[in-house]
Structure formats: structure tokens, C-alpha cells
Amino acid sequence: MNDKTLKKDIQQLPYMNMHLDLESRINDLFDRLTLEEKIKLCAGRRMWYIPTIKRLGLKNFIMYDGPHGVRPSITGEVKATYFPSAICRAATWNPELSERFGVALAEEVRAVGAHMILAPGINIQRTPMGGRTFEYQTEDPYLNKVLAVAVVKGVQSQKIAACVKHFICNNQETKRFTVSSEVSNRALEEIYFPAFKATIQEADAWAFMSCYNKVNGIFGSEHFYLLRETLMNNWGFRGFVVSDWNATAFTKTQDMILAGLSLEMPMQQRYKKKKLLELYQEGKINKDYFHDNIKRILRVMFLVGLFDNEGSSPKGKINTKEHQNLALEIAQEGIVLLKNDKNLLPLNIKNLKKIAVVGPNKNLKTSLKGGSSQNFPPYEITPLQAIEEKCKNRIVIVDNPSEADITILFVGLNHELGMDAEGEDKKIFSLPDEQIGFIRKTVNENPSTVVVLINGSPISMDNWIEDIPAVIEAWYSGMEAGTAIANILFGDVNPSGKLPITFPHKLSDSPAHVSSRTFPGNDKVYYEEGIFVGYRHFDTKNIDPLFPFGHGLSYTTFTYENIKSDKAILSGNGNIIISVDILNDGQREGSEVVQLYVKDVHSSIERPLKELKKFKKVKLKPREKRTINFELSSEDLSYYNEEKKSWITEEGEFNILIGGSSRDIRLQIKINYSK
Numbered sequence: 246m247n248d249k250t251l252k253k254d255i256q257q258l259p260y261m262n263m264h265l266d267l268e269s270r271i272n273d274l275f276d277r278l279t280l281e282e283k284i285k286l287c288a289g290r291r292m293w294y295i296p297t298i299k300r301l302g303l304k305n306f307i308m309y310d311g312p313h314g315v316r317p318s319i320t321g322e323v324k325a326t327y328f329p330s331a332i333c334r335a336a337t338w339n340p341e342l343s344e345r346f347g348v349a350l351a352e353e354v355r356a357v358g359a360h361m362i363l364a365p366g367i368n369i370q371r372t373p374m375g376g377r378t379f380e381y382q383t384e385d386p387y388l389n390k391v392l393a394v395a396v397v398k399g400v401q402s403q404k405i406a407a408c409v410k411h412f413i414c415n416n417q418e419t420k421r422f423t424v425s426s427e428v429s430n431r432a433l434e435e436i437y438f439p440a441f442k443a444t445i446q447e448a449d450a451w452a453f454m455s456c457y458n459k460v461n462g463i464f465g466s467e468h469f470y471l472l473r474e475t476l477m478n479n480w481g482f483r484g485f486v487v488s489d490w491n492a493t494a495f496t497k498t499q500d501m502i503l504a505g506l507s508l509e510m511p512m513q514q515r516y517k518k519k520k521l522l523e524l525y526q527e528g529k530i531n532k533d534y535f536h537d538n539i540k541r542i543l544r545v546m547f548l549v550g551l552f553d554n555e556g557s558s559p560k561g562k563i564n565t566k567e568h569q570n571l572a573l574e575i576a577q578e579g580i581v582l583l584k585n586d587k588n589l590l591p592l593n594i595k596n597l598k599k600i601a602v603v604g605p606n607k608n609l610k611t612s613l614k615g616g617s618s619q620n621f622p623p624y625e626i627t628p629l630q631a632i633e634e635k636c637k638n639r640i641v642i643v644d645n646p647s648e649a650d651i652t653i654l655f656v657g658l659n660h661e662l663g664m665d666a667e668g669e670d671k672k673i674f675s676l677p678d679e680q681i682g683f684i685r686k687t688v689n690e691n692p693s694t695v696v697v698l699i700n701g702s703p704i705s706m707d708n709w710i711e712d713i714p715a716v717i718e719a720w721y722s723g724m725e726a727g728t729a730i731a732n733i734l735f736g737d738v739n740p741s742g743k744l745p746i747t748f749p750h751k752l753s754d755s756p757a758h759v760s761s762r763t764f765p766g767n768d769k770v771y772y773e774e775g776i777f778v779g780y781r782h783f784d785t786k787n788i789d790p791l792f793p794f795g796h797g798l799s800y801t802t803f804t805y806e807n808i809k810s811d812k813a814i815l816s817g818n819g820n821i822i823i824s825v826d827i828l829n830d831g832q833r834e835g836s837e838v839v840q841l842y843v844k845d846v847h848s849s850i851e852r853p854l855k856e857l858k859k860f861k862k863v864k865l866k867p868r869e870k871r872t873i874n875f876e877l878s879s880e881d882l883s884y885y886n887e888e889k890k891s892w893i894t895e896e897g898e899f900n901i902l903i904g905g906s907s908r909d910i911r912l913q914i915k916i917n918y919s920k
């Protein structure tokens with residue numbers, strides 16, 4: 246039979262019929278696959294593929310990294326938009342931007358002929374020392390969830406599968422292939438699970454990547470409780486689980502099948518054809534689970550349109566102006582103004598004659614390193630380039646701070662191993678010594694110095710920040726980073742980013758850094774802080790952070806007024822509306838992230854002093870006032886009860902706290918809950 250006749254014959258088969266329902270198509274194709282062919286689908290080839298089965302018209306299913314833009318090859322032949330790192334995107338506190346990012350990312354995935362993106366990475370930022378902290382979103386489960394859901398919805402709206410990673414408690418790089426994260430069920434439920442769960446229940450995520458590490462002694466890729474029971478049975482996941490690359494080095498074939506690991510990447514190790522055939526024929530693997538694992542892969546293949554004609558899928562596009570503008574928009578909203586004494590910023594282009602632009606990061610490009618979230622963009626604007634462009638024919642740029650009206654000093658980290666990079670946790674919590682020396686020298690020469698940090702995770706600043714009037718956290722903010730930074734420095738853009746993670750004064754203040762047991766551990770790392778991660782810890786232990794969770798300044802100011810609730814008692818499954826008026830009482834248009842935290846006044850069990858439960862970003866013109874409404878239900882007041890293995894809301898009083906950061910609560914109101 247020649248290729249053409251074969252193709253024609255395949256077209257007639259039921260599973261090729263786009264109008265047939267999904268499950269019938271899956272079953273029809275499944276029944277036509279031989280055992281060898283089924284086995285072939287369980288392991289990857291050439292790093293990024295599920296192999297073809299030509300006989301049945303099954304094409305390569307292709308997946309690529311990563312969280313900040315698609316990267317079809319690790320040698321960079323294909324260029325793609327490089328978006329800001331996840332921590333920067335999270336600092337926008339803008340789910341709409343995250344959804345648009347998901348759409349754009351998927352369009353680029355489609356344009357390079359792939360079907361799945363190995364993103365988003367949504368592990369909780371347990372420690373500022375994590376090598377991948379920059380690649381993850383936040384320390385807070387609620388912010389994490391809202392943004393993760395938005396990304397997955399955006400990606401999958403284009404019929405591209407999102408692969409949510411790394412499930413779960415992959416919070417450090419030290420011994421990442423073997424360490425066991427020892428974590429309580431309550432911490433799993435309250436802190437680590439919510440975003441993963443929501444990507445399934447609110448966005449129908451089609452794929453999950455299991456973690457390298459063990460969780461309570463069992464590897465993520467063979468964890469029956471995590472995968473089969475929690476993800477599939479309890480949360481209703483209908484897609485497939487793929488191992489992290491080579492995460493199966495120490496696992497057992499039968500356990501992986503039982504747990505629900507459908508796809509081993511990047512190649513066969515535990516799912517070798519000969520071995521699987523033998524086990525199958527000897528009745529040593531659970532056939533129902535094995536079949537279910539394969540059907541899950543087929544399901545996602547159908548969902549991304551692998552068997553449908555190309556015209557029926559949304560069109561791809563790559564490196565468009567629109568995507569580059571989106572990268573810029575995210576950067577501009579994600580950059581955080583940490584400090585701005587005497588309103589040194591924004592710079593007034595009309596009043597300045599000379600500015601000094603100095604520091605090791607002034608010309609830094611950040612796309613090419615960092616691990617699997619590395620990118621190859623067609624260009625990358627550095628801070629110096631963008632400042633030169635803005636100042637052209639207007640302001641002279643010099644190297645010497647003492648002769649300048651103002652100095653912009655670029656310091657930070659740089660994605661080298663041991664800084665902010667996959668594969669190794671950070672080696673130091675401060676800036677390198679030479680940079681601290683350079684900051685001191687610069688501010689001695691020119692007290693009007695603005696420090697711009699380019700890095701992806703909290704650092705200590707205690708030994709220099711007192712002397713510096715203005716500090717900006719610019720993260721690794723993508724291919725338009727320089728433009729975004731210059732626009733913020735010169736006030737073309739009013740900063741509105743807020744920290745998605747607490748910046749501690751010193752590392753020992755941080756909840757994971759109580760002892761070497763809690764970080765980095767040895768064979769085991771003990772999450773002894775339990776649910777007290779991030780600001781939950783700082784609040785409860787009454788430790789002053791350097792910059793609190795949710796902090797970020799603006800060039801305008803906002804007044805919070807008139808907090809109200811539509812009723813005094815929230816009962817049963819009902820809801821309650823909390824409203825507040827926000828007024829922009831400054832001179833410029835600006836956006837504020839209004840944050841709502843809940844405090845349980847009398848609880849039978851220890852709970853955090855406050856927990857973020859809602860937020861809204863509002864853009865206001867000068868003097869504009871808007872009423873913001875937040876709807877709360879009993880779920881927003883609940884905690885996880887380990888004995889009862891369920892979420893509980895206790896009757897009684899709750900404080901609803903509203904403000905501009907976790908430590909800048911402007912208004913509060915009491916409500917009551919009754920069953």
C-alpha cells in the first residue's frame with residue numbers, strides 16, 4: 246500500500262472523525278494500537294518527542310521548554326520572544342497579563358510546530374536561596390493559584406497543552422534528584438497544593454510534570470498518593486503526567502505505572518520496550534492502570550488537535566511586535582519600586598544635564614543562561630542601551646558619578662550557577678562583596694544614586710540600603726527589560742509592581758533557614774515551618790522584614806476609605822461582599838494592587854496572623870475614586886484539619902484587613918461566620 250492510499254484509509258477511521266466525541270475517539274484509537282505500539286508511546290525520543298506511529302497516522306507529539314518563552318533547540322537556531330521571568334510576571338499581580346502571556350506563549354509553540362509547553366513552573370518559593378526561585382511565581386498560595394490558572398487558560402485556549410511543573414515540593418536545587426521533602430499534610434493542602442489543584446479544577450490543565458525529589462520518602466514519579474489518589478481521583482485530572490527529565494533514574498517501573506506516570510522523558514529507562522513487554526505478559530503490571538496511563542496521552546493528543554487537519558487549530562505566530570510589546574508590558578508592571586526617598590524618582594528629563602550609568606549589570610543580557618528556562622530572543626535591550634536611547638540629544642551619559650547630576654547603578658545577580666540558576670542553589674544571600682564596595686564608592690561620590698537590582702530572588706541589603714535614596718527591583722524582565730527600566734526611571738511608566746515574596750533582612754529570619762535540617766537538609770529536608778511560609782512566618786513570629794510581601798511604591802499615592810460589608814454575618818454556603826473606596830490622591834495616573842487578608846480572631850488551632858484571600862489591581866487617574874468589591878465565602882475563612890482530613894471553617898469572628906501590602910493594612914472590618 247502506498248502512502249497516499251494509507252492516508253486515505255486512515256482518514257476513514259472513526260478516531261479521525263473530529264465530530265465524534267473525545268472518549269470514543271480515544272477508545273477507538275487505543276483498541277487499534279498493538280501492545281508494542283502502546284509501549285512505544287510511554288517514553289520520549291530525541292529529548293522532546295513522543296514517537297510517531299505512522300501506520301495509524303499518529304504524528305510526533307512535540308514538547309519544549311519553557312516558562313519564559315518557547316525554546317525549540319538548545320543551540321538557539323530558532324529565535325522566540327523572551328518574556329519576563331515568572332517572579333517578575335507575578336509581581337504584576339495582574340492575572341489578565343498572565344492570561345495574555347499564556348496565549349502568546351502558545352502561539353509561539355504552535356508556530357514552531359509543537360504541542361505542549363513545559364510551563365508554567367509554579368512551585369512555592371519556600372526560600373530566597375532556591376536556584377529556581379526566579380522561575381517560580383510567589384511564596385503565597387492564593388496569588389500563585391490566580392496567576393497559574395490564568396497562564397494555563399491562556400495557553401490552552403490555543404489548543405496547546407500546558408505542562409504544570411514540578412509536582413511537588415521541588416523547592417531547592419541542592420540534592421534535587423534525591424532529596425526527600427518532609428512535609429505535613431496541612432502544609433501540602435494549605436500552601437503547596439492550591440495552585441496545582443486550581444490549574445486542574447479551574448483551568449483543566451492537560452499535563453503535569455512530576456518532580457525530581459521525593460515527597461515524604463517517595464519519588465514524585467512513583468507517588469501513588471500524590472498522582473493517582475490526589476491528582477487524578479480527588480482533583481479530577483484527565484490529562485497525563487510526564488516525568489521530569491531523567492527523574493526516573495531511581496524509580497521502579499511497576500510503581501510508576503500504578504502511580505500514573507504516563508510518559509517517561511527524555512527517553513526509555515524504566516519503560517524499555519523489552520522490559521514492559523515481559524512484565525505485561527507475565528501479568529506483573531496492573532493492566533487497568535497501564536491502559537489508563539496510555540489513554541491519558543491519547544486524550545491530550547486529541548485535545549491539541551494532533552489528528553485533526555491543521556486548519557482547525559488556532560494559528561501560530563512568533564516574534565511579533567505584539568508579543569514583544571506584551572513582554573514589555575509585563576516587565577513594566579512587574580518591576581517594583583522598593584524605596585524612593587524624597588521622591589528622587591522619577592527623573593525629570595528636562596532638568597538633568599548629565600547622568601552616570603554604572604555597575605556590572607548595566608549591559609547584562611539575561612536570556613541565555615539560567616537552565617531550562619533559557620531563551621534565544623531575536624534581540625535583548627539592555628538597561629544602558631535603553632537609557633542611551635532615551636537621553637539621546639538631551640542628557641549626556643558619563644561613567645563618573647562625581648560629575649553627574651544623578652547616578653543609576655546596576656547591580657544584582659546574573660544566572661550563573663550559584664546565583665539564580667537551575668542546578669544549584671544560591672551560594673550567598675547578599676550581593677557579591679565587590680558590588681557592595683562599588684555601591685559604597687558610588688554613593689560617596691554622588692549621594693543622588695539610584696540602585697537598580699537585576700536578580701531573580703530576595704537578597705539582603707542591610708549593609709548598603711540606608712545610604713541609597715532610591716532602589717528598584719527590576720528582576721530578569723525579558724527581552725525588553727532595558728526599555729521597561731528606562732521608562733520607569735524617567736516616569737513614562739508609573740511603577741505598580743508589588744513583591745510576590747518577602748525580602749528578609751537576614752537569611753536566618755527566613756522560615757526555611759532555622760537549621761541545616763530545614764535547608765538544605767541532607768537526604769531529607771524537613772519543612773518544619775509547616776504552613777508558616779513567607780509572610781505567614783514573619784507575621785506570626787513578629788519579625789520585621791526588609792520589604793514585606795505585597796510591597797511596592799508608586800509615583801502617586803492612594804487613599805483607602807469607607808470599608809463596608811453588605812452584611813454582618815456570613816452564613817453557611819452564602820457569601821459576603823466587602824467593599825472599599827480607593828482614591829488616587831496624587832498627581833499622576835497609577836495602579837494600585839488592593840490586597841485583602843483574612844485573620845481568624847479565635848481559632849481552635851494555630852493559624853497565620855493573616856492570609857491573602859483576594860486582590861484587585863485598579864488603574865486610577867489623579868483624583869479618581871473607585872469602589873472595589875470583594876466577594877468572600879466560607880472557603881476563604883477555612884483551614885485544613887489533618888485529623889478530619891478536610892477543610893473546616895470555624896464559627897465566630899474574622900477580621901478582614903485591606904491594604905497596599907501585607908504590612909500596610911489601611912482598613913479593617915469584623916465579620917462573623919455562622920454555619
Ligand code: BGC
Pocket residue numbers: 310311363410489490617
Ligand atoms: C527541568 C524541567 C525542564 C526539563 C526539560 C529539567 O531539568 O527540571 O523544568 O522542563 O529539564 O528541559
